[in-house]
Amino acid sequence: MLQNELFNNVIRDLNTGYWELHVDPFKEIWSEKFYENLGFNKKELKSNIDYFLEHLIHKGDVDVFRDNFLNYRNNSINFKQHIKIKTKQGGYKLFRCATNDELPVNIKSEINLIFFFEVKLEPEQDISKDNFYYKETAQMTATGSWYVDFHKRKSYWDFETRRILEYPDDYIPSLKDSARYYAKDCRQQAADLFFNCAMAGTPFNTEIKMVTANKRVFWVRAIGKPVYNENKEIIGIRGVFQDIDDIKTKELRLEKSIDIIASQNSRLFNFAHIVSHNLRSHTSNLSLLVQLIEGIDDPQEKIGLIKEIKQISSSLNITIEHLNEIVAIHTNKDQEKKPIKFQDALNLVTSGIGQTIAVSQTKISADFSELEEINYIAAYLESVLLNLITNAIKYKHPDRNPVIEINTYIEDNKKYLKVSDNGRGIDMKLFKDKIFGMYKTFHYNKDAIGIGLFITKNQVESLNGSISVESEVDKGTTFIIEF
C-alpha cells in the first residue's frame, strides 16, 4: 500500500502518463495524464492497443512498438523506445516509453506498466533525438554552426549562430555582405580565411572579432572546413562559431597586466642601474680626490682641494634629490585623481613660467575642444605640460621663435594629449631609445640636465598611460601622451 502511494506520488510529480496492463480481463487502462498530455479527454479515444496502433502512434513507430508491446504483455520482456504520438491538435509529440524495470527509480508493482515520458522540443525543431542533443550541446557551449553553399550562393545559420550574433530567429544571413559580421580590423583576416578555404581547401581554426546585430564586438573561435562533392570539388564551407568573449577578454586583460608588470620591472631595473651609476660617479670622484689630497705635500694646495669636496657633495645631493623625485612618483600614484580641465592646468603652467615665455617670444596655441578635462593627478598633468613646454623653449630652433601647439583628442575610445613644437628636433635614428632615459641630453645646452622627460615618462606610466615621440631635425618635435 505504502509502495503504491509512493509510486502514485512519483508519477504525479513526473507529469507522466502511463498504461496499466491487465491480464484478466485482457485490457489496458490509460492514466488521466496520458490523455492530458495528448490533449484528448477519455471519451474521445478507445483505450486499447489496436486503436492506438491504428490511430495514434506515428506510422514509422508502429512495427517496433507492436513487437515490444506484445513481448512485454505475453513474455514480460521489458523495453525502452522513443515513439511519436498524435495529439488532438494534429501534430506529433515525442515520448520516451519505458516499462517498470527500465525505470530509473525502483518501482515495484503487481501490474505491468508502460510509462510515456514526454520529450519536450522547441516547436520549429524536427522531432528527432539527435537534434535534441545537438541543440543542448550547442547552447551549453555557445557554439553555433553554419554552412556556406557555393552552388546556391547562400549561407545558412543554425539557431545558436543567430543567438550569439544577436539576430532574430527568422533572420536570413547575407553572403554578399558577410564582411559586416566581422569587426572592421578583422575583415581582411576573415576574407583571407574563407578565400583560402574555398579555393585551396585550407581548413581554418582561429580567434576573430565579430559584430552582433546590436553592433557589439565580441571574440569568437571560428572553425571551418571545405565540403566536397563526389567529384572532389569544393561546394561549400561548413563550420562553427564559438562565443569565447569571456575567455578572450580575460586573456587579453592578463596579457595587459603582464605587459604592465614587464614595463614596471624594466623601469625598476633601469632605476637600480641609474642609482648605481649616478652614485658611483660621485663616489669615484670623491675617492680620486682623497687620493690626490693624500699625495700632495703642500698644505696650501691641500686646502684648495678640500674645497672640491664641497662641490662633489652638492652634486651628490642633487642626484639624490632627482632619485627621490622618481621614487616619489611611484608612491604618489595612489593619490586621488580628480577631474582637471586641461585649460586650467595649462594656465597654471604658463603663468608660472610667464617670464621665460615672454623673453623667448614663445607662442602657445591650445585646443582642448575635443577633450576638455580628464581624471588625473593634477600635479602630474601640470608637471607633464611644464616639462614639455620648457623643453620646447629650451631646445628652440636658433632661426625662429618657438611655436607650441597643444591639443587633446579621442581616438578608439582612448584619450590623447599632443604637444608639438617647431624646435630643432631630435635625431630619431641616433636617440630613439634614449630620449626618455635619465641624464640623456642630446644638445649642447648648458642647462640640459636630462631629467625632465625621464620624470614625465615615469609619471605617465605610473598611471598606466604611455608617451611616444616623433621628431625631425630642424623641423620640430611632437610628443603624444595616451592616458
Add this chain to the structure above:
Amino acid sequence: MSHTIGLACIIDDDSMYVNLVKKIIETKNLCKNLMVFQNGKDALNYFEVILSNLDKSNIPEIIFLDLNMPVMDGWEFLENFTNIKNKLEKTITLYIVSSSINPVDIEKAKTINSVKDYLVKPVTIEDLEAIFLNETI
C-alpha cells in the same frame, strides 16, 4: 730610455672627474699636454680635422674614453674612431674609463680591437701612473 707622453686625451662629460685627473697628471708630471672633449662628437670632429691635415704632433698617444655621455656616447665614438685610427699612421692606445659595472658593457668592450683595457671608475693614481709609464717604454 723612457720619454714622457707628449699628448693625452680625455673624452668625458664629468667635469669634476676631468679636473681631478688633470690635477693628478700635473702633479705627477705624467704627460706634457692634455686635451679634453666633453662628448664623443666633439672628439670625433677633432680627429676628422686631424685626418685631413695629418699633423702627427696633434695626435694623442693615449685616449681615456667615457661611455655615458650626451650627444654621442663612447660606443658610437668607437664605431667611427676605428676607421679613422687606421689612417692616422700612429699608435693610439685607448682605454675605456667608465663607472658602469654592467657586465654587458665590459664584455662588449673586449670585442673591440682598438680598446686596450676597460677601467672601472674610480681609477687610482697608481693606475694612471702605471698606464703612462707603460706607454713610455
